[in-house]
Amino acid sequence: MTIRLVQIRSKKSCNSYLTSVQNSEILPPYVVADLYQRRWRIEEAFCTVKRILNLSYLWTGSINGIQLQIWGTWLFYAVLVDLGDAVADELGVPIEHVSLEMIYRGMYHFSVAYQKGLASDES
Secondary structure: OOOEEEEEEOOOOEEEEEEOOOOOOOOOHHHHHHHHHHHHHHHHHHHHHHHHOOOOOOOOOOHHHHHHHHHHHHHHHHHHHHHHHHHHHHHOOOHHHOOHHHHHHHHHHHHHHHHOOOOOOOO
16 A cells, blocks of 8 residues: 655644545645544543543443443533533634643532632623
8 A cells, every 4th residue: 555644844843644645636735634633632532531531440340330331421521522612612712722621620619619609600
């Protein structure tokens, strides 16, 4: 199989990508870089779900319990991404620039402040 090396230079670095698509008109270099970034977001999602939301540990051995844990964790992750998207919109930045981990960790601090009457949930 023949592969193509694509190198993208920016002010700070040079990134290299390999692709099996030979024709640069079909797959321009900037599209290769964008696809790689999107693929990397999937890896980050699995890392977040396993590390922060503790899906790397199963609470039960029953198939039903495992399915419920996986379903519930991914559902919470979807809510976290939606909240991250709202924060990104409010800040006027792409969601890639918002840390879902920091939003997750900040939820605890917000709930404590809210219970003490120091914060409100009004936008």
